[in-house]
Amino acid sequence: MTTTTEPRTEAPEPRPSDLSVRELARWAWRQLTSMRTALLLLLLTALAAVPGSVIPQEGVDSLKTSRWQDAHPTLTPIYERLGLFDVYSSPWFSAIYLLLMISLVGCIIPRLGVYWRALRAAPPAAPRRLDRLPAHAAYSSDESPARVLERARGVLKGRRYRLADPVEGGDAVSAEKGHLREAGNLLFHLALLFVLAGFAWGSLYGYKGGAIIVVGDGFSNNLTSYDDFAPGRLFDPDVMEPFTFTVDDFAAEWLLAGPRAGMARKFEAPLTYRAEPGAEEQTYDLRVNHPLSIGGTDIFLIGHGYAPVITVTDGDGNVAYSGPTVFLPTDGRTFRSFGVVKAANASPTQIGLQGELYPTYGFTQDTGPFSQFGDALDPFVSMTVWEGDLGLADGTPQSVYAMNTAKMTMLEKDDGAPFRVDLRPGESVDLPDGLGTVSFDGLERWTRVQISRQPGIQLALGGVIAALIGLLGSLFVRPRRIWVRARETDDGTLVEVGGLDRTEGGDPAEEVAAIVAALRGDGPDRPAADETGEERDA
Amino acid sequence: MTDASWETLSNQAVAAAGVVYFLALLAHLVQWSSLRKVPVGSARRATADAAGEALQDAPVAVLERDPGEERRTALFARLGLLLTVLACGLHAVAMLGRGMAADPNRVPWGNMYEFTLSGTFFVTLLYLLFYRRLGLAWMGPLVDGFVVTMLMVAVIWLYDPVAPLTEALNSPWLVIHVVSAIIATGAFTLGGFTSALYLLKARAGDRSTGYLARLPELPVLDRVSYRLHAFGFPVWTFAVLITGPIWAHQAWSSYWSWDPKEVWAFITWVVYAAYLHARTTAGWKGRNAAWLALLGTATLWFNFIGINYFSTTSQHSYAAPEAAVVSPVDA
Ligand code: HEM
Numbered sequence: 001m002t003t004t005t006e007p008r009t010e011a012p013e014p015r016p017s018d019l020s021v022r023e024l025a026r027w028a029w030r031q032l033t034s035m036r037t038a039l040l041l042l043l044l045t046a047l048a049a050v051p052g053s054v055i056p057q058e059g060v061d062s063l064k065t066s067r068w069q070d071a072h073p074t075l076t077p078i079y080e081r082l083g084l085f086d087v088y089s090s091p092w093f094s095a096i097y098l099l100l101m102i103s104l105v106g107c108i109i110p111r112l113g114v115y116w117r118a119l120r121a122a123p124p125a126a127p128r129r130l131d132r133l134p135a136h137a138a139y140s141s142d143e144s145p146a147r148v149l150e151r152a153r154g155v156l157k158g159r160r161y162r163l164a165d166p167v168e169g170g171d172a173v174s175a176e177k178g179h180l181r182e183a184g185n186l187l188f189h190l191a192l193l194f195v196l197a198g199f200a201w202g203s204l205y206g207y208k209g210g211a212i213i214v215v216g217d218g219f220s221n222n223l224t225s226y227d228d229f230a231p232g233r234l235f236d237p238d239v240m241e242p243f244t245f246t247v248d249d250f251a252a253e254w255l256l257a258g259p260r261a262g263m264a265r266k267f268e269a270p271l272t273y274r275a276e277p278g279a280e281e282q283t284y285d286l287r288v289n290h291p292l293s294i295g296g297t298d299i300f301l302i303g304h305g306y307a308p309v310i311t312v313t314d315g316d317g318n319v320a321y322s323g324p325t326v327f328l329p330t331d332g333r334t335f336r337s338f339g340v341v342k343a344a345n346a347s348p349t350q351i352g353l354q355g356e357l358y359p360t361y362g363f364t365q366d367t368g369p370f371s372q373f374g375d376a377l378d379p380f381v382s383m384t385v386w387e388g389d390l391g392l393a394d395g396t397p398q399s400v401y402a403m404n405t406a407k408m409t410m411l412e413k414d415d416g417a418p419f420r421v422d423l424r425p426g427e428s429v430d431l432p433d434g435l436g437t438v439s440f441d442g443l444e445r446w447t448r449v450q451i452s453r454q455p456g457i458q459l460a461l462g463g464v465i466a467a468l469i470g471l472l473g474s475l476f477v478r479p480r481r482i483w484v485r486a487r488e489t490d491d492g493t494l495v496e497v498g499g500l501d502r503t504e505g506g507d508p509a510e511e512v513a514a515i516v517a518a519l520r521g522d523g524p525d526r527p528a529a530d531e532t533g534e535e536r537d538a
Numbered sequence: 539m540t541d542a543s544w545e546t547l548s549n550q551a552v553a554a555a556g557v558v559y560f561l562a563l564l565a566h567l568v569q570w571s572s573l574r575k576v577p578v579g580s581a582r583r584a585t586a587d588a589a590g591e592a593l594q595d596a597p598v599a600v601l602e603r604d605p606g607e608e609r610r611t612a613l614f615a616r617l618g619l620l621l622t623v624l625a626c627g628l629h630a631v632a633m634l635g636r637g638m639a640a641d642p643n644r645v646p647w648g649n650m651y652e653f654t655l656s657g658t659f660f661v662t663l664l665y666l667l668f669y670r671r672l673g674l675a676w677m678g679p680l681v682d683g684f685v686v687t688m689l690m691v692a693v694i695w696l697y698d699p700v701a702p703l704t705e706a707l708n709s710p711w712l713v714i715h716v717v718s719a720i721i722a723t724g725a726f727t728l729g730g731f732t733s734a735l736y737l738l739k740a741r742a743g744d745r746s747t748g749y750l751a752r753l754p755e756l757p758v759l760d761r762v763s764y765r766l767h768a769f770g771f772p773v774w775t776f777a778v779l780i781t782g783p784i785w786a787h788q789a790w791s792s793y794w795s796w797d798p799k800e801v802w803a804f805i806t807w808v809v810y811a812a813y814l815h816a817r818t819t820a821g822w823k824g825r826n827a828a829w830l831a832l833l834g835t836a837t838l839w840f841n842f843i844g845i846n847y848f849s850t851t852s853q854h855s856y857a858a859p860e861a862a863v864v865s866p867v868d869a
């Protein structure tokens with residue numbers, strides 16, 4: 001048994017200025033690691049998390065964010081300065097949780113030492129007066145004190161108490177249990193650090209990207225294949241797994257009746273993939289909630305849409321553009337979609353088309369054309385036609401889903417109304433002025449996949465599971481001390497049992513009663529059946 | 539049975555459960571109002587009777603009250619409890635009916651209506667389960683009143699016909715995630731009641747008649763509240779920080795993406811952690827801790843109700859599930 005009770009000797013008397021700095025630092029550290037500070041930092045964390053749920057966040061939904069910014073021109077610069085569009089990686093949010101973590105470390109480390117010592121210390125000797133304890137019971141017996149104490153040791157051992165070594169001539173037994181409560185609490189707090197580490201690792205070194213892939217097309221995992229790509233700050237492209245895959249098909253089931261008529265489900269995109277060049281070809285049915293994992297990378301199915309196959313033949317009779325063209329849904333329910341076609345090779349002048357696709361065409365005077373349903377039952381495209389300079393030559397990057405019409409003119413009919421290309425699959429139309437022909441040859445589908453790599457995910461998951469286990473120990477293990485004293489008196493042996501529950505509000509009375517019953521031998525609670533005590537308070 | 543008849547059964551069971559909850563509430567009100575003017579000395583006995591505990595060893599001589607009234611109080615207490623049990627059974631039937639009415643059959647928490655139905659069910663169930671262990675007899679009128687109100691709100695404003703789940707909701711993790719979130723919500727709600735009563739009773743001081751005076755002593759309320767929260771917190775941790783992220787990872791490719799619903803679940807978690815800390819911090823014990831518990835309840839319910847209406851970016855849209863999952867791409 002070793003207990004270090006000697007307080008550490010102070011350093012030689014420091015000079016006043018020295019003292020104040022060190023004292024200040026020490027004072028600050030004590031403040032930072034105090035329970036009250038932890039509490040305030042927790043509340044501050046909660047408060048700081050609020051704005052990000054009200055203001056659209058760059059990292060969550062960038063489109064919504066830019067729309068919001070357009071709608072609030074005065075607030076936007078202020079919010080921007082405060083980092084309110086990216087709260088969870090803003091300096092002030094980070095500062096709060098880093099302080100919390102420092103406070104946590106400062107809190108845990110000394111407690112680990114205390115715990116270690118407590119673990120090795122024997123249960124303390126019995127207080128002089130057991131009847132002052134929160135729970136106390138006494139009875140007299142005709143057994144000898146030594147015999148009673150002997151049995152008490154057995155009973156307490158049976159109830160999984162740790163006992164102090166018997167002292168020569170002692171009249172009491174000291175017992176203790178429930179060290180796991182503190183262990184659980186420490187585990188919980190420590191595990192939180194690991195969760196944070198895992199989370200940080202994933203967001204610094206991981207990446208997340210999306211790509212739209214027309215059915216039949218392939219994808220190979222390198223930066224150029226992605227439509228959008230969000231790397232962590234320390235991301236290294238060399239870690240990207242060199243897999244390739246082809247989207248072989250896409251199917252969905254459309255509900256025709258019922259309260260969710262029009263909704264699609266059972267999305268399924270069968271893939272053929274190779275984990276690396278030269279590896280064996282494998283297949284996988286990619287579905288929602290069923291990502292494909294290749295190495296540390298996961299591929300998720302998150303969206304779908306239509307790609308009409310459009311061919312533009314120019315004025316010279318050459319095919320200037322042909323192929324499935326991805327149209328993006330502007331309405332998630334009916335799949336009314338928008339898209340552009342850029343026939344940059346057309347001559348005599350470049351031709352652009354932009355307009356909408358209606359998977360199931362509908363028309364009323366009030367609404368104009370619309371889509372009745374998301375499934376492609378009666379597909380129809382309606383596009384305006386532009387001639388001039390598509391603006392592709394000057395090197396500024398352009399989205400493939402939008403057209404820069406600054407240097408283009410829209411074709412008009414004789415009455416001044418826009419000339420529209422209105423087509424069903426298989427149809428074609430001649431453009432005015434001998435510019436060429438546009439045909440709608442068929443409808444393909446595309447899927448949108450999200451591909452992400454989040455290292456540290458196991459660490460984070462292991463961390464929360466450990467935290468939960470620790471939490472259960474911390475909340476439900478009851479640390480208890482029990483003392484049994486037996487003394488010779490005039491009318492036999494006086495046996496006293498006292499108990500202390502070291503958690504606030506814990507009530508050791510039942511435990512003491514059960515121990516007394518076991519000692520007297522008239523209770524149901526013989527050492528063999530000792531389950532009840534622990535369970536009761538869970 | 540056909541899907542339609544399951545749905546009808548569910549609707550009828552909700553109505554029946556509402557009526558029975560209301561009757562239970564009335565029984566409890568009669569019970570407490572007949573004690574209204576009686577000073578507290580004899581009240582603790584009445585509460586104990588209601589818990590069905592101290593009946594045999596009650597010292598009859600202590601009673602200064604009319605034994606007829608005493609019996610009536612006990613009778614209504616028991617009637618209230620019995621009706622609550624019955625209502626809880628009907629409530630369970632209503633949930634079962636919802637699940638069976640869907641094609642394919644599923645767990646009944648696909649939208650706000652179903653979530654409210656299940657949430658209130660677990661409030662009642664946990665109340666009944668903890669009734670004895672934590673001595674919750676005094677909570678009867680609150681639970682019945684709350685549940686019947688929420689059921690009315692659900693039926694009038696939130697009702698949604700039975701519909702298939704959107705694709706991302708179709709996962710075993712949904713079942714585990716939501717059932718644990720709902721259980722924790724139930725426990726936190728009961729804990730919130732207890733903390734609210736703690737504050738009211740603390741403010742009321744030493745009154746000797748009325749409902750507040752008849753509640754358990756402040757330290758007991760504090761402990762009951764702690765026990766309920768201590769039960770709820772690990773369950774919430776499991777729901778929000780383990781199963782939620784696992785499911786989010788599978789459905790949305792990111793286990794934590796600061797979606798508003800996630801943010802508020804996190805806020806709730808942090809506030810309850812603060813509550814647990816507060817209970818052991820000098821200067822924060824008791825009253826401040828109780829306020830924190832109420833703050834926790836507020837964030838919890840705001841997350842359920844508020845976020846669906848106020849936030850525009852939540853992927854957890856129970857309110858408008860169509861657009862939620864396989865979502866259109868905006869360029
Ligand atoms: C990341 C932030 C933190 C979280 C989420 C957190 C959470 C918790 C929870 C849930 C408990 C309850 C367990 C119980 O009642 O036994 C607890 C207890 C405790 N925490 Fe923290 N904590 C955090 C930071 C800290 C810090 C910084 C300190 C140091 C000052 C600290 C010190 C303690 C102590 C001493 C207990 C035991 C209280 C008791 O006796 O029950 N915690 N914590």
